[in-house]
Amino acid sequence: MGTHLLVDFGSTYTKLTAVDLEKETLIGVSKAMTTVNTDVIEGFDHALEKLKSAHADMPEIMQISACSSAAGGLKMAAIGLVEELTAEAAKRACLGAGALVNDVFSHHLSKKEIKTLKNSDIDIILLAGGTDGGNSECIIHNAKKLKEANLGVPIIVAGNKEAADTIDDLYHASNIEYYSVDNVMPKLKKLNVDDAKHIIRKIFIDKIIEGKGIKKAEQKTGEIIMPTPEAVLQASELLAKGFEDVEGFGDLMVIDIGGATTDVHTIGEGTPKRTEVILKGLQEPFAKRTVEGDLGMRYSANALVSIVSPFEFKQYYNTEKNIFNDNLKEHAQRLHDHVDYLPNCSEDEAFDEALARICTDFSVSRHVGSVEVVYTPLGNMYYQTGKDLTDVQYVIGTGGVLINHPDAKGILKEVEQKSNKKLELRPKHSQFLIDYEYIMSAMGLLAQKNPRLALKLLKRHLT
């Protein structure tokens, strides 16, 4: 049976996870700096050496699967018609496929927006607009503008099917690389992102990783099958749903605090739990991912402290152990300039903990749904926008700061309902688990070939 090696080419580290297929156990993990500027295989070999020397009895490697978020991951722009409808649907398709969505535009693209697209370093554009049989004028206008702009980036057309033929004619004779897929919102408020997600992954595998210099690794690792965030989402979904006769955990939330971003994944319908609640807005994806580009421990530390006042910051700072007398901006700048810094004194540890608490609290605020009271002649009714996550059973923490923090579960408590955020539908009574071995993305990869084993290992190692 041998070993299945799971590889994650991250922006900083190349991480390896070895699974013994016969004994159905986790053999070990190792990491080395990602070497995307020279030859990405160097970093991989380095990590593999470490793994082999630590586990001399490791069975022969029979299979390798890899995911990647190196060289900035997958960056996308989403374009739609109405901001809250097709533009939002397009954005969710990108996020669900593991992309970072740098730009979201609605209605007719302006010259200024085209300029922004030209200047931002995006990999793929997702163009939506109109329900099937609905508005086709806007998407055709935007398709023309994108053709004129000639950005040299693949374009996925996922809007009104009646506009697809016109756009097909428009792009066919040109040198634009484009893909026509199902509408992301075929009916009003109905979300349909599977086809778009599928093609995003395909373009990522075929094209994007080549441009980023990661394709070379495929000689050794076999195909790189998805962006890392998608692997985490897949692992979360498997853990929630279970596999065949093996029961899953039910509705859950995963928080991944990284150096540059904080990702929140939730699995579950999140529909209203009471009859007097009316659901508003676009349908929510069962497996939902949001990414906060301004919430991170290192690279985004500057952005993070710019959204909280020093007073607010102190609310998250553990003043029992330390007195906060540091300059917030200067400290954040130091972290931003030294992305691989690990805290070595109690002040710095407390600062990092405060950052992690803010990442958790703010990212959850932006992810969960909320209610709003409507006073009607028949009594109070409530609008719900987004997912109701009050009954989420498990909250799982991953990412460097949570994995290494002695009181990671204390930090995760920030997801819970708060007196100053009463209208947010946050988890009420969840159990907290930490991904101490850092295996979430690896298990998402393993799940492609061996979901039963991936589920077993997730259940065993998330503690």
Place this chain on the structure above:
Amino acid sequence: MHTVVIGVIGADVHAVGNKIIEYVLREHNFNVVNIGVLSSQEDFINAAIETDADAMFVSSLYGHGEMDCKYMRENCEEAGLGNILLYVGGNIVVGKQDFKDVEQRFKKMGFNRVYPPGSDIEKACEDLLGDLRR
């Protein structure tokens, strides 16, 4: 096929009439986009933009319709829906008022057709077909 966005505006939860309107319009081969009860002007407008609707049927039964419909035509114009047909019907004002006055007020607000309580939806369908032919 013509598309009509229908819904109940404001903090109004009367769902039965809304379902009847949907049924009758479908029988007349309209593509119906029903945004349901408790819908704001914004919901109507966003739905009409995405679905490229020809008309909106705004229902109200709880008496606050006049308030809820204020500036709806202006908001449509602002959203690029200047030519959309706006129909409103139900118990759309406070108390018992002379319908002629009510109709005039709503027409002044930019509604193309105004229907008193107990109107037959069939009639509105006929009117709509006529207005669309124009």
